[in-house]
Amino acid sequence: MTQTLLPGVTGVLALADGTVFQGIGCGATGTALGEVVFNTAMTGYQEILTDPSYMSQILAFTFPHVGNVGVNVEDVEQIGGGSDTSARGAIFRDVPTDPANYRSESDFDGWMKRRGVVGLAGIDTRALTARIRDGGAPHAVIAHDPDGNFDLDALVAEAKAWTGLVGLDLAKPASTLQSFDWDEGLWDWPEGHPRVNATGKTVVVVDYGVKRNILRALASTGAKITVVPATTTAEEILARNPDGVVLSNGPGDPAATGEYAVPEIKKLVESGKPLFGICLGHQMLALALGAKTVKMDQGHHGANHPVKDLTTGKVEIVSMNHGFTVDSASLPDAVVETHVSLFDGTNCGIALKDKPVFSVQHHPEASPGPTDSLYLFQRFSDLMDGRGGAQ
Numbered sequence: 603m604t605q606t607l608l609p610g611v612t613g614v615l616a617l618a619d620g621t622v623f624q625g626i627g628c629g630a631t632g633t634a635l636g637e638v639v640f641n642t643a644m645t646g647y648q649e650i651l652t653d654p655s656y657m658s659q660i661l662a663f664t665f666p667h668v669g670n671v672g673v674n675v676e677d678v679e680q681i682g683g684g685s686d687t688s689a690r691g692a693i694f695r696d697v698p699t700d701p702a703n704y705r706s707e708s709d710f711d712g713w714m715k716r717r718g719v720v721g722l723a724g725i726d727t728r729a730l731t732a733r734i735r736d737g738g739a740p741h742a743v744i745a746h747d748p749d750g751n752f753d754l755d756a757l758v759a760e761a762k763a764w765t766g767l768v769g770l771d772l773a774k775p776a777s778t779l780q781s782f783d784w785d786e787g788l789w790d791w792p793e794g795h796p797r798v799n800a801t802g803k804t805v806v807v808v809d810y811g812v813k814r815n816i817l818r819a820l821a822s823t824g825a826k827i828t829v830v831p832a833t834t835t836a837e838e839i840l841a842r843n844p845d846g847v848v849l850s851n852g853p854g855d856p857a858a859t860g861e862y863a864v865p866e867i868k869k870l871v872e873s874g875k876p877l878f879g880i881c882l883g884h885q886m887l888a889l890a891l892g893a894k895t896v897k898m899d900q901g902h903h904g905a906n907h908p909v910k911d912l913t914t915g916k917v918e919i920v921s922m923n924h925g926f927t928v929d930s931a932s933l934p935d936a937v938v939e940t941h942v943s944l945f946d947g948t949n950c951g952i953a954l955k956d957k958p959v960f961s962v963q964h965h966p967e968a969s970p971g972p973t974d975s976l977y978l979f980q981r982f983s984d985l986m987d988g989r990g991g992a993q
């Protein structure tokens with residue numbers, strides 16, 4: 603197979619099946635390998651690109667104009683690290699624009715360069731999206747070279763050789779190595795993120811690649827928060843005698859954490875402590891309860907997904923970012939399905955019938971929005987207070 607490089611091309615996306623999208627490079631130069639997913643959110647590009655759950659993925663934004671609000675230090679979701687533990691590449695319809703916003707501290711393109719996010723603009727993102735919709739998320743290499751030197755066959759071969767996210771444990775590499783305390787609350791204008799004086803319950807958050815806004819939303823309920831590494835044992839967690847435990851979001855295949863995380867979560871469930879799982883934490887909890895997880899044909903990545911809370915009958919518009927899902931047919935009898943996606947009927951939440959344990963697939967912290975699901979942090983707080991059930 604020989605591909606023809608068009609004149610003036612400085613960025614390419616080479617898919618494992620040999621398809622090559624050619625356009626204008628932006629952000630960091632070099633190459634990055636990953637699974638290509640599209641995100642339909644119209645805002646929040648900085649939060650999205652710094653969400654650790656996008657590790658080993660290349661993000662295609664369906665919204666065409668990106669960059670107009672610039673970047674700042676407040677909107678970074680990752681606790682530490684760069685594009686090695688979040689999105690590696692980004693694809694845009696238009697070349698990122700200069701910032702025009704009072705919160706902007708720097709331009710988006712320069713920030714991508716410093717972070718090592720390889721960018722590609724000027725391609726037909728609608729064609730790419732339609733392709734992902736029809737054929738699933740492809741393995742690909744994104745490349746940016748201002749001189750336009752690309753060995754397309756070699757890039758396609760690299761994409762083809764990658765074995766992908768199934769079976770890949772990324773929670774451990776995305777996690778903090780050391781425990782730390784957290785007291786920053788949810789952002790509000792004009793003061794920004796407040797320091798919260800914790801008066802409520804003590805919560806241990808197990809970090810599988812946690813987003814800062816999960817910690818902020820918890821802190822804003824008054825909880826005193828300690829974050830611990832992904833490999834912390836149930837015994838070590840319980841030795842801290844927390845009022846509740848949160849299992850965070852994170853990248854990679856939940857089933858690949860079966861060696862170190864799932865057995866510990868099982869013990870946490872047995873301990874009877876209130877437990878709240880989010881996204882990867884939800885999937886791992888489901889595995890610990892005996893259910894199965896599978897790779898989705900169509901992952902969910904966006905900020906306008908309708909989810910129904912079956913316990914109240916209410917529909918919430920939520921932020922989503924997942925490529926694996928809990929197989930609802932595999933849920934054991936002790937588990938109630940509490941939330942479902944109104945897009946495709948996939949499971950979005952579970953609770954245990956006889957224990958204070960629940961979890962959701964979507965992102966209740968949802969920075970930059972929507973905030974419909976913030977009530978779940980209160981539900982967890984109430985559960986720790988012994989008020990209300992998990993469902």
Ligand SMILES: NC(=O)CC[C@H](N)C(=O)O
Nearest residue numbers: 851852881882924925926
């Ligand atoms: N946001 C998350 O926690 C993602 C969970 C998991 N890595 C998935 O893709 O489904």
